[in-house]
Amino acid sequence: MKMRFHLAGATALLCDIAHGGFDDAAQRRIWVTARAVERHQHVISAIPGVNNLLVGFDGLHTGPGAIRDVIAEAWEAATDVAVPTREVRIQVAYGGALGEDLADVAAQAGLSVRETIAVHAAGIYRVAAIGAMPGFVYLTGLDGRLCVPRRDTPRVHVPRGAVILGGGHAGVMPCDAPSGWHMVGATESILFDVHRDEPCLLRMGDVVRFDPVA
Amino acid sequence: MIEILSTSALNTIQDFGRPHALHMGVSRGGAMDRLAIAHANILLGNARDAAALEIAFFPFRARFVERTAFSLTGASCAAQLDGRPIPSNWAMTAEAGQVLVVPAPTCGAWAYFGIRGGLDVPVVLGARGTDLKGGFGGVDGRAPEKGRRLKAGCSSVPPPGNGGFGLVRGAVLPEDDHTVLRVLPAAEHEAFTSASRTAFGELAWQVTPRANRTGFRMDGRDALRLSRPLTLMSHGIVPGTVQVPPDGMPIIQMADANTCGGYPKIATVIESDLRLLAQTAIGGSVRFVPVDEAGAIAVLREEARALDCLEADVERLRGGLLD
Numbered sequence: 001m002k003m004r005f006h007l008a009g010a011t012a013l014l015c016d017i018a019h020g021g022f023d024d025a026a027q028r029r030i031w032v033t034a035r036a037v038e039r040h041q042h043v044i045s046a047i048p049g050v051n052n053l054l055v056g057f058d059g060l061h062t063g064p065g066a067i068r069d070v071i072a073e074a075w076e077a078a079t080d081v082a083v084p085t086r087e088v089r090i091q092v093a094y095g096g097a098l099g100e101d102l103a104d105v106a107a108q109a110g111l112s113v114r115e116t117i118a119v120h121a122a123g124i125y126r127v128a129a130i131g132a133m134p135g136f137v138y139l140t141g142l143d144g145r146l147c148v149p150r151r152d153t154p155r156v157h158v159p160r161g162a163v164i165l166g167g168g169h170a171g172v173m174p175c176d177a178p179s180g181w182h183m184v185g186a187t188e189s190i191l192f193d194v195h196r197d198e199p200c201l202l203r204m205g206d207v208v209r210f211d212p213v214a
Numbered sequence: 215m216i217e218i219l220s221t222s223a224l225n226t227i228q229d230f231g232r233p234h235a236l237h238m239g240v241s242r243g244g245a246m247d248r249l250a251i252a253h254a255n256i257l258l259g260n261a262r263d264a265a266a267l268e269i270a271f272f273p274f275r276a277r278f279v280e281r282t283a284f285s286l287t288g289a290s291c292a293a294q295l296d297g298r299p300i301p302s303n304w305a306m307t308a309e310a311g312q313v314l315v316v317p318a319p320t321c322g323a324w325a326y327f328g329i330r331g332g333l334d335v336p337v338v339l340g341a342r343g344t345d346l347k348g349g350f351g352g353v354d355g356r357a358p359e360k361g362r363r364l365k366a367g368c369s370s371v372p373p374p375g376n377g378g379f380g381l382v383r384g385a386v387l388p389e390d391d392h393t394v395l396r397v398l399p400a401a402e403h404e405a406f407t408s409a410s411r412t413a414f415g416e417l418a419w420q421v422t423p424r425a426n427r428t429g430f431r432m433d434g435r436d437a438l439r440l441s442r443p444l445t446l447m448s449h450g451i452v453p454g455t456v457q458v459p460p461d462g463m464p465i466i467q468m469a470d471a472n473t474c475g476g477y478p479k480i481a482t483v484i485e486s487d488l489r490l491l492a493q494t495a496i497g498g499s500v501r502f503v504p505v506d507e508a509g510a511i512a513v514l515r516e517e518a519r520a521l522d523c524l525e526a527d528v529e530r531l532r533g534g535l536l537d
Contacts, residue, residue, distance in 0.1 A: 056233065065507075132448070132475070169448075
């Protein structure tokens with residue numbers, strides 16, 4: 001699998017391996033590559049996206065050419081190893097104020113609201129990437145029937161704790177922020193707390209299950 | 215110590231942000247004009263990335279609770295201390311009880327109010343700057359409100375005299391509508407129609423009112439179009455990324471850029487020029503010109519060298535003033 005390199009400004013490279021749909025094995029290889037690359041003395045950040053990797057570096061001491069070689073080497077050496085994972089269960093109250101798109105999603109999926117909840121709660125999700133907002137996770141494993149297009153007009157304000165889906169992924173709002181994803185429920189789980197030893201609730205590779213509560 | 219007399223929720227404590235917390239989804243953050251905040255700190259003998267107050271909403275007023283060395287850089291504001299004018303890009307010492315007024319800028323948009331020793335707020339995830347979205351850093355994750363007193367950190371550097379000193383030439387500010395931003399092509403550059411690529415480089419792009427620390431929405435005569443529809447998986451983005459949403463009008467990611475996005479990207483504004491866009495007022499126009507990889511790295515290194523020289527010069531000057 002060949003990595004395509006694109007400049008993201010003078011001090012970052014976007015490395016893309018996407019080829020069609022989401023590739024789970026490639027994603028694990030990206031995590032391994034990211035961990036190897038971020039040990040390099042001039043690399044500032046290695047941020048896995050969904051089947052891609054953004055590497056930021058210190059442009060005063062190195063350049064895109066040298067870093068491209070470092071990443072390519074790490075990618076070649078990276079094997080699809082088993083990443084240590086935990087299972088994290090998140091309780092969801094489906095529907096309600098933070099789930100106001102539930103009926104709409106059900107209609108688009110051709111399911112009843114009850115079936116939609118059952119399908120969402122039956123999923124076994126994986127944290128593919130962390131980003132966009134502090135502690136936000138892109139969860140893969142969303143049932144194909146729930147892969148509905150994003151909202152035409154993003155909401156300016158989606159509250160923390162909203163359980164959302166969009167772009168073929170599931171997620172949970174870690175803070176109040178704009179989002180174009182659909183709101184299907186609410187959780188009391190706190191995805192990001194700067195005062196915790198580990199601010200993010202979830203790590204890359206974690207398995208996430210949603211448990212419906214009344 | 216200073217006491218804030220009038221301010222807004224947009225005037226936040228900033229520094230160089232959190233480049234090492236991106237993996238948690240935390241924005242890099244930091245000053246919208248990194249060169250101006252570096253100047254504010256260098257003038258006072260602070261570390262370049264010490265915390266200072268970023269002023270985006272005017273007038274800003276503060277009272278010095280005790281004798282305090284301070285600096286003002288960034289947007290040109292015709293500031294006054296007890297009614298007496300302070301030049302732009304200036305450092306000086308105020309006496310207890312004196313009042314600083316920073317009125318709306320005549321040029322530029324973001325001003326920096328530095329304090330000798332830096333503003334003393336807790337370090338959170340490696341920085342003192344305010345992350346408004348995450349609600350942390352600065353003063354409890356938000357702008358310090360009216361009546362709030364801000365403390366300075368320690369410094370062994372001698373303060374400037376009451377008259378003070380400054381830079382002959384501060385960081386360049388955008389004038390008229392001739393601001394040129396150097397850009398590198400981004401991942402989807404070739405996916406845009408050739409007409410759109412040309413339009414991107416030739417048209418004047420206007421800063422719309424939808425401009426904040428996260429992103430600047432631009433407006434131009436022609437919408438930018440892809441040759442064919444494109445669905446991208448979420449990927450990391452950086453401040454300076456020029457995204458093109460379906461309406462064809464570019465959004466440029468600024469200091470509080472989201473760490474991931476999904477829109478096609480036509481270009482990236484180089485780090486050194488992003489401050490020029492930040493300082494362009496709403497309604498002002500910019501143009502984009504291409505630069506190559508080597509050219510962009512050279513600009514970055516030249517800017518770092520210039521800051522090193524300035525730091526050494528200011529140190530010599532300070533020694534000379536004391537002799």
